[in-house]
Amino acid sequence: MTRTTKVSLIVNGKGHSLEVDNRTTLLDLLREHLHLTGTKKGCDHGQCGACTVMVDGRRINSCLTLAVMHEHNEITTIEGLGEPGNLHPMQAAFVKHDGFQCGYCTPGQICSAVAVLEEIKSNIPSHVTGDLTAQAEATPGELRERMSGNICRCGAYSNIIDAVAEVSGRKA
């Protein structure tokens, strides 16, 4: 057996087929092979959330998964959400509310935030959900808890929550 494997996946709607060293994380595939450098490498150990992307609609840490484990998966990165001139509502809300300072954690924050609102819609519970049998709601407390896997070294948290709350249709 070899130490490389062929993998085919779809990134931001575009198919890619490549042979990579088995050690390649999904994060390194995106950045080093596909040159999609919007997704950031922070801690590389799943602790900071800078590498958050969506795989088949669910957010994950792209640093703690191997590229070869994503055969036929659909990956969405920050580049796939929107681009200058055609921003995703979450991207626009981060700009409007000043939800960043240095910007390094921002792609991960935005991917996470988009997925958080979907998780609430799908009624996935969180640590602060009061009644497990009721529909989850996008309260500021829920948003803070659900966004806790994304660390912001500049401490833009309150503006980030304002941005996410606006997109959710509630005021923080």
Next chain:
Amino acid sequence: MKAFTYERAASIEAATKAAEANPEAKFIAGGTNILDLMKLEIETPTHLIDVNGLGLDKIEPTPEGGVRIGALVRNTDLAADERIRRDYGLLSRALVAGASGQLRNKATTAGNLLQRTRCPYFYDTNQPCNKRQPGSGCSAIGGITRQHAVVGTSESCIATHPSDMAIAMRTLDAVIETVNADGVRRSIPIADFHRLPGDTPERDTVLEKGEFVTAAMLPPPIGGKHIYRKVRDRASYAFALVSVGAVIQSDGTGRVAVGGIAHKPWRMETADAELPKGARAASSVLLSDARPTDQNRFKVALVERTLSAVIAEAKG
């Protein structure tokens, strides 16, 4: 990370046979623990067997009235399952108290049970550690021990098991189902699944080399109030200093398991029997053999206080 070969297992049989063929092979499920450890070269498998494609991602009712949770069910999906929320709320609560949304989307039932300790010396490959390198010594003993175990420790290791989910499963009397390369199946009560360190701390569980976890079974629901209370250094996204998982009935009887204090989920049926008398009575049984260090003695008081809060919440 050391180089390794990789295969996507086509069946449980193929996965166990591949593990048997190479003693340095490892299964990979969500990957959120093993890849972390491989990056640090704490785990150095020469072959990875990807078990994600085996269809073990279902939560099904059992003929006895319980549920069977496939080994590859993601932590998010388990926490969100309607039956689990309704009948085993403690399990949902414990799951969402752990890690982050991103990690729970990947982490699996089996991987969560088999995650390794967070002892900082285990993570630091420059330091002796009996769990990482048997016989090298334990750097925690005599070192910084604030997070370490207070009961069930040994001269070889004082690490804790970090899983929140396992505390709920212990309270709920889950049974872990396994199969090996010869097709031999085992049903291991969770009480016997995780080990105490003794003089072989390198073994976290009773699983044999290459033995594969297929599911976790929960017995029929037992009613009662389901409470998981986790005390940690920050309000979210941190491992437990102490956690308490409990099911308390309206007459004050119940069950309790404690996390963050031992090498395995800590439950004693003799302590359950004391629950109607209150937190002090139950926790003094749970911790009767405690051997804390000066740095983690606070956990002894914290268990009683956390349990006291849990009992109050159950009454309220």
